[in-house]
Amino acid sequence: MSDQSYLSLEKLTLAYGDSVAVADLDLSVRRGELIALLGPSGCGKTTTMRAIAGLLPVKSGNVILDGEDMTRTAPNKRAVGLVFQSYALFPHLSVYENVAFGLRLKGMKGAELDSKVQSGIASVGLAKFADRKPAELSGGQQQRVALARSMVMEPKVLLLDEPLSNLDARLRLEMRTELQRVQRETGVTMIFVTHDQAEALSLADRIVVMKNGAIEQIGTPEDIYNRPTSSFVADFVGFENIFALEGGGLKTDNGSVPLSVAPGLEAPSAAGLAWRPRMVTLGTGPFRGTVRGTSFAGHSREYLLDSALGPIKAEVDASEPVHVSGSDLSFDLPVHKAAQLSRIA
């Protein structure tokens, strides 16, 4: 087993009946890494997670964990933990018994069991609640019970389904800190599924962006945020002005519009270019646009422009001069700031 691929998915294909949900997916996860599977609903992220857990049979391909082929291993023999989005606590059992459940099945009992369960409950700050039933806990507390219940089993991989999406803003920060602490203290490999890019950016070591059952891009949060490689990822992380390149110019509905490349710079060879609204320069540049709408956003002001390129979204500091709706102005899409896309959907 190499440390580079503690968990490997090789040419993984998953299907519900005849409809393929994930096709030929390859992914290597390092030991101790925190990975986010990011994408809109229906992209196959949850399906992939369920296949890693063994809850969904694999159609073809392999799941290798810690040097062992787990593809056909039953889910109860995999040493993979899963914190469900709904937490899935056993409603008839106390917090203590929920956490003890898996350990008892392993045959652990007596003082060893008790000390493990107690320290598991204490580690998520719920020592006082050991005798409560799940229904008597808040959502955040239930989630921490679910986390403790999985973690006392010392899983090789901990999977989390939308771990922050059911929590309010304050609890979200608390849980994010909690997950980072667990990862730091135990070194467990974690994979979490989310549709929220902010969640993925703030928590993950690496982000796997998925779309239609395939990986769109893998990279660090900085890579994904600053250097999206496809129009899908660019759009997902807020590059709202996306253009395909055609004959050295930007492709629009009315043909190709030539780019202005600053002297000394090479013309881009990518399939497309994308700009965040923040990257658009107003008041100067080779393009002309008409202000269609504007809105004040505190520290900045957002504009929607109509231009020969189609609609353009721009965002400038609130301290800049205001352009009223209907006014004509020039703007620039600086090529050196653009994300270079190799794939345009």
Next chain:
Amino acid sequence: MTARSLFVPTTLFLLATFLIGPFLIIVAASFSAGETLSFPPQGFSLQWILKVFTVESFRASFAMSMFLAIGGTAAALVLGIPASYALSRYRLPGAEIIRTIVSAPIIVPGIIVGLSLLRYVVVPFGVGITLALFLAHTALILPYAVRVVSASLDNLRSDIEEAAVLLGSSRLGAFFRVVMPNIKGGILSAFILGFVTSFNQVPVSLFLSGPGVRTLPIDMMAYMEIVFDPSVAALSSLLAFLSIGIVFAAERFLGFSRYV
């Protein structure tokens, strides 16, 4: 008071009288000191209540009814729990048809069920009376068992089973460790509902009863054709109080009405 404000209380009173009145008459009649079943009762005595316990055929038919109610309900649950589980957890081809077939005995009038069982099952295959009654009662209770158990399964998230499996349990183990304890209330409710349904069953039992083997309600009808004394009223009262007691206990301890 206006006519409008009297309308609701009056309606309620009439409705209650209509529903509970006959029952009160039977209870009153069972304490009669007279020789025939009559209302208002003549005098007061416990003789007919006591007589119920001395009639040999009542004892035998009571035992038969108890056997059918308990055994039939248990059998219906053994079939019904897995059926409910499959119907609620898996997308089965023809699930709707199965649901319909399972609930058919509720929809088809008992007299038709009884007649067709007698004509097309019991007589041609020479099925014994006790076995025929047992099978018929099981079939009659099954719809209730499936319905009540399904209701409590639908209230239970299925991902707790997956959670149990990922913590090391087998699929079957997960069913017994985390599903059964959480649908216990539904199963007990189904049991009580099945028990009462079976115990009060007349039309089907009427066709299937035979010489020496009868359920209690059938035996009471036969008794009344020969002897018209208040002991039948006394027995009816006793049974009614037994049913009321069971349902009250169920509601008190299990929240019975949540499931039916």
